[in-house]
Amino acid sequence: MKKELAEALLTRIMDWTDEEKARERARLETFSSYKYDEYQQFSPGRRFIESLALWLAQFDVGSQRRTAYDFVCNRLIFFSAGEMNHLVELTFPTIVRPRLIETASARSGVAVDRIKAIMETAEYRKLHRRTLYLGMSDGARTDWFRRANPSISNEQVFHAYDVSEVKSSDMVDNLKKDLTEMSGAEPDGDDALFETVVLLDDFTASGTSAIRYDEEAGKWKGKIPKIIEDLEKDDERLGASVIQSVKVIIVAYIASEQAIEHIGKLLPSLPFTKGTVEFEVVCKLGSLVPLDESRDAAFFDLMADDRYFDPEADDKHGAVGGSTKRYGYANGRLPIVLNHNTPNNSVYILWAEDVQTVRGLFPRVSRHRKLQQP
């Protein structure tokens, strides 16, 4: 839809005066071009203002529409591609490098505050090369991570954590070759393996898909236990590429307080005989980000209206979160949109999928999409 047409539609829907129209149009045009139009799950040709008009139109005329519009103006948080890339860029210098420097200082005997001297040591260079970076999801942006860190070899970065036998042995072979070149002697045993594994993920809001304990089955579930299980195996794939006292650093580019607390609580109990696991976050969302029943009372009333929730959204995958997705998976209550997809921990009304009865402002494409009839 053309911008002018979408704006005319929006003006009609919101019943704006000329003055309001001028003011709001400027705001919407600014943020459409600065951020919102880049949402990757808009259907072809659709832009933000059209999506907003259609989204608002489903609410009752008057206060409901104003409440919904106020939410967009005052509470919505949209992480653009540029912002996500910046968080990726911050990962190595703010989280990984200080740890490498500290370890290299201890090994080389160079005082820990002699930063540039430490980075010149053989110990630092080896540690740097013996660090493996793996993506935990599509959003890990390992391609951007590579580009942002030219000092990291391509052979140290892989887009997934499910590494094949061939890939794993290839990475170790390349590591051995580089270490031989660095020190002039071929390393063997643990010296020829990775000693730090950095797992990159874009976003975690509840932390349950990362790690949870299934009381009934008596089993750990989620991505982190799966990776740790692979690392425990000495004789195959990922486990065969790392040393016995491997350091695992899990990095989320963005995380909510709920996730930080959840993962921080469970991680120490996760059995891992082969090393240590840490969890770090580049951008913490803070306690004021989730919607609050008193502060956002009008918007909660809107969400509570059954006309704006499709029960089909509460599928079996959502059940893991332990609550309805009306307020977001695992009651996340988030007003968050990521440029490539809206997380389901955000409130449903924001991300309702195109196949559902409610219209979402930034419709989500689900990983767990139901099978469609051909």
Place this chain on the structure above:
Amino acid sequence: MSDQAVMRWDPYSLASDLDFDVFWKRHLAQRQRRLLLVVGKGFDVRALETARRLHALGADVDVWLLAFHNGQDDSALRRQRTDDNVEGLGKLFPADRVKEVLIDLGGAFEDPIASRTTYEQILAAGDAMAYDDVVVDISAMPRMVAMTSVAVLLYWLDHPPEGNKCVNLHVTTAESVTADLGAGQGSLRDQVSFVRGFSGELTALTTKDLPNVWFPVLGENQRDRLDKIHQKVTPDEICPVVPFPSRSPRRGDEIIYEHRELLFDTFQVEPRNILLACEYNPFEAYKQVFEAMDRYRLALNVLGGCKAFVSPLSSKLLSIAVLLACYDHLYGQISGKRLKVGIPYVETATYADPAQNPNDPFELYSMWIRGEWEVVNKPDVEVDHVVTDMIIVKTDAETAAGPVSALDDPISSDITAPLKERLSAR
């Protein structure tokens, strides 16, 4: 590549929040150190935080207390808060260890002279080279005083007399967006002023045809400053810098929205030109600004070069990021043609009463700007003690790019000339 630039502050040494005490405890335990603390005599509720921490750690401290005045009577509240801070400082350090350094900011309707007087008074205050560590606490300093103090001390310590020791320079600040906003807006001066040594040769006839690129680092309530600086600089290209990531994830968006009309309607800024700078890591912000400046330096070399102007209109932490980026372009390891670099700002003329709450939360940052952290001295061989008698940073402004020229703007003349005179006189 012939036009390469090496960033001096990548990697870096930054201690924040809980790490502040850990860093300073370790640093002070390494050996006997004489510290010079340069602190503002101001009303800010965060003014004494660094002094308190250093005192608690038993540091051997002399203080230069920068007492700035603009010829106006302070309000009762401001005077009371300033007096409280001075009294607090007096309880930490004996009177004979505290030296008051007067800095005339100039009257509200006179020419802005803060940078020039800060520069002169810092140079005249004593010998910074006599200390092992110089710590500039910018928490309670007006921005122009803070930036000039750091710039002049950095340049001074980077250029010690032959065979002199390596003195560390640290910048600390108690950072709080709430406290910054509550510090009182007041009114602005009419004129745009430049940090001493960073005029960008704005008015030089010999470089008047070079394109001007402007990087305003945005914070809240900066419409008037933006407008005044824009009129002065008349930029050909504008790259606003917004804080991201930030403690408040919507902060960048809100700043953009607040200045939307000016940025997009009046200045015609391309949304794609907006840059992001980490709110709580000044060295990462420095990197963003430095790299953006360098992209223009490389791209516009074909046109004979360009002038880059960076205006610090956000937090004090980001002001230091701006200063470092500009300093590195001016004096750092740059191959090929250098940028002309300016730091234009509009100083406050009259201050309003602060609305700060002493209980506003803040985070304390310690940035190690120069010294031992960057010394590279055969680390594989012998480094169980700290080497302090060498300088590793080659501030080779005089090499590839030739000497930094004296500028035509009397307020913002070359930072090096009077300092060189002083150094040679010694």
